[in-house]
Structures are given as C-alpha cells and as structure tokens.
Amino acid sequence: MSTAATAAAQTVRLTAGRSRERNVGSLVFLGLLWFSLFFGVMVLVVLIIDTMLKGSVRFDSDLLFSYESSLNPESTGFRAGILGSLWLMVTTAVMAVPLGIAAAVYLEEFSNSRRWYNRIIEVNLQNLAAVPSIVYGLLAVAVMALFGFQQKNIVLGGAIALALLILPVVIITSREALRAVPREIRDGSLALGATQWQTTWRQTLPSAIPGIATGTILGLSRAIGEAAPLLLLGLGAVRFDPEGVLSRVTALPIQIYRLSTQSQVAFQEAASAGIIVLLVMILLLNGVAIFIRNKFQRSW
C-alpha cells in the first residue's frame, strides 16, 4: 500500500463513527451536572428576587438614614445597624489582621514544623476554622467578663467575637499567600547576606500582601453577616450612632433578625430591604477583594 493510501485510511478512521465524548453515559452525567448547577443557582436567584420584591417598597432614604422605630414601622431604618456593622468591621480588622498575619508569618517562616507544638497548632487551626460561630460568641462573653466589662453589647465585645471568628481564616489565607511566594526569592535574599527577618519584611511579606488582603476581606465579609455570636453578647436595638469602641452598638444582621421576628408586614418588608442592604455591603467587600487580587496578582 502506498503511504498516501495509508494516510487516507487513517484520516477516515479518525473522523468516522461517533465520538466517545458523546455516548449516552457521558450525556446523562453532563445533564446531571447541569441540573445541579441550575438547581443551586436557581434557589439563590429566586431567594434574592423574592427578597428584593418584598423589600422594594422600602427602598427609600429612611431605610439607610433612620433609626429603628416601633411606632412608625413604615419608616423604620437601619442607620444604627449600618454604622454599627462598619464600626464592628473596622475594629475587627484592627484586631484580627495584625494578629493573623503575625501568626501566619511565624508558622510559615520561623516555626519548625516538625516540633510537636507547632504540629498541634497546625491541626487545631484547621479545626478552628470549622467551629460554629456561636462558640466564638461564648468565648467573647468570657473574655469581656474577664476584663470586667459589665456591658458586653459594645463595639469592643462584638469585635472580639468577630475577630476570634475570622482569625483562623485570616491565618490560613495569609499562610497560603506566603507559601505562594517562591522559595527562590527567599533563597536569593538570604544568599546575599540578609537575615531571615529582613527577608520576611522586605521580600516575602510585600509579595504576599495582595493575597493576604484578599483573604482578610473575604474573612470580613463573612463576619459582617454573622448574627449568632453577637446575639449571645446581647446586641439588640440601639437608637444612636456608635461613638467609640466602648459605645453600645447593634449590627445589620441583628436588626434584620429582630425585624423578621415581628408580625407586622411593614417590619417584614423592612427586614427584606435590610437583607438587600447587607448583600450590597458584602458584594462591595468582595468586589474590593477581587479588585485587589486582579490588580496586584503576580505570576511567578
């Protein structure tokens, strides 16, 4: 047979018949995957649309700028909750970020992972990230009692609970960001006579900052939606703006929770509108995280 004929025969064999990619089994499986995806997304979309429709009557300025009011359900607002949540977020970040980064730097750059105590920390860190948030509320109550605070429903108390809550997440994502900095960069720095400390400060940490920032913000966006630990601390209705870390405070999820347990329709509508406000805040936070990641992302 000539080579041309062989080539032709092979070409025929390549194109003839149905592709194995498209047999019945694969198609059924593909269909299942699609259905799962569709189901997951659909539930979410329906939920959001339903909430938006319910809350749409309350998309007004009172929603954002008024305090909670039981006398005028139609004009009750989330001013205290929004400001409270912002105060809580900032205070939480101030507490959790330095601690989390420091812990991550120790674990990644300085600890000897073969020491038993470092291994225990390692294992516990993974578990801590999975602890129910209400446990951190209990912990915060204990800490506040330890420091002798009579009133625990203040910015500081809430922030302690939320900081404890997101600390494992911050540590884990910061470690991942540090680990993503190539070994070669550290070696290069050390081989020039830099100390471990200089190498960490001047090379590793700066290179890891975008990853750390992204992880931290994602942690914060989890914390902003938390109600359980804050309820445990006794956060409730507040009709003034927080003025400092020792000021009494409420949070957006707390307000939503309180309103949604009321029977009046106007309160239900306000709760739905509040959920949308919360969603927007979370979306903004995630947007910032994505922006940072894309802007500063480095491929090694």
Place this chain on the structure above:
Amino acid sequence: MASATSADTFPQMGSLGDVHMSGERRLPASPVNPVMETRDLNVFYGDFHAVHDVNLSYGRHEITAMIGPSGCGKSTVLRCLNRMNDLVASARVEGEVLYHGQDVYEKSVDPIAVRTHIGMVFQKPNPFPKSIYDNIAYGPRVTGMKVDNMDDLVEEALRGAALWDEVKDKLKQSAYGLSGGQQQRLCIARTIATRPDVILMDEPCSALDPIATARVEDLMLELRNEYTIIVVTHNMQQAARVSDRTAFFTARPDETTGNRTGLLVEYDLTSTIFSNPNDKRTEDYISGRFG
C-alpha cells in the same frame, strides 16, 4: 587588583607536567593557599547519607567546576560552602568547611556573615519583584554596607556583570521585564554588588539559550580576575571552556539500603580531567559513556 595567577606569584614548577597552561594561565597542580576547603565533608538529609567524605580545595582567582551525574550531591556540597543548607531543616553537616582556614560550621560563626563573603547564583534566575536598581541595591542595604553613592555602586555592579549598556535606561523598571539571560546576569550583578570574595554558581546557565550562556561564560572568565568562582554544571563543554580545575562526583549505591551516596571521584586541573583522567569512571562520564 593584582592577579594572583600571574606566573611570578607561583614559583616555576620543576617539570612541565606540574604546570597547567590554559591560554596565559599557569597553575600549580593543586591550589596554593586555597580560599576554601572542605575536609571530610559528609552531609545527611535525615537518615539519608547524601555526600560522603569530600575533600576539596578551591584556589584563589580560579574557577572550579563540579561535575557529575544528577543526584550525586554537587548542589549539596555547594550549598554547604555558604551554609545555605542550614535552611533545609533535615540537613546535617559533618566535617569541616574552611574559609581562609576558618571553619564556617563552627558554633561561633554567623551564617549571615558567611553569606556576605560567599555569594551565590542559582540555577533559575531569581530576581526580586522590584526594579533593576533595587535588585542591585538590596544586598548592600540589608548587609549595612557602607556605600558613598548607591548609584555608582549599582552602575559598577551592572558593568561588572556586562549588563549596564542593556539596562542603563530602564533602571527603575521591573527586573521581570528582562530576558532570562539578562535576569541571570542581573543576579550575578546583585551578588557582586555586596563585594563577596567567593561566588558560588549552581548550574547558572541551565535555563539559558546558547547565546546567553556564552555571555555568562565570558562574564565568569572576566570575574575570575577579582573573585573565586565555584560552579556546578551539567555542561561538559562549559566546564572545559571556563574552569581551571574540575571535580568529578558520582553516586554509589549503598549495599544494604540502596541509597545513592555521592562521593568525589577525581579532582584535578581541568585539562587533565578532560585529556587523561586517572579514574575509569571519570573517563566514561566525560566521554558520554555513563548511564
């Protein structure tokens, strides 16, 4: 700087057999006043015996090449010389590594100080994610070197690495914008900016194309006038082209465990190693008959 390799530095050896002629270079059969020496160097990674009893001396203003099959411990030996192996938690070093007669593994010795005297260039170019200028200035800054004018130092280092003309207009740009070969020369410039005594190079050209390789080789020959260079290479021609002395390593499997422990087979003038080696294994390796 006076070249210690000029003929009058070394008394004329008796017979011609003792003297190696490489261009204008005449070298004694073994390094006189070596800059570095390893004595009975053994390295372990955990229980694994990676390198067995290496005795080597590295001559001043010479280029010493270390060759041998993969896994025979060349990098391991090299990384012992400036204590980079300290960074591997499982690594344990026995024996002595002498730098001007001082054991760098002695308790009182600060590994940071060792590395300021003994610089290192790695296999893969590893510039810092900073500007070209900051890459060079980094070493002098972290080591607290007294620098009158950093701009001058940066220029000097880049000229020393034959990179100045290519980058002088973009010093503030990221080093990541350079080609691989330029990045490697930047790493060499970065190393000489801290004014080391010895420069270790671990397969410095293995990630480079032939033209970039030739440039780095030229650079090594130039740097030899001021520095002592120890280079690991897989490229036999490279060892033959640039080095004054060559150490050939191989790995021998342990009878009981089957672990392959690296050892030094032969160490001699490069011309001898490549023309009439003493050991059958060396001959087989350099003639490409090695498995």
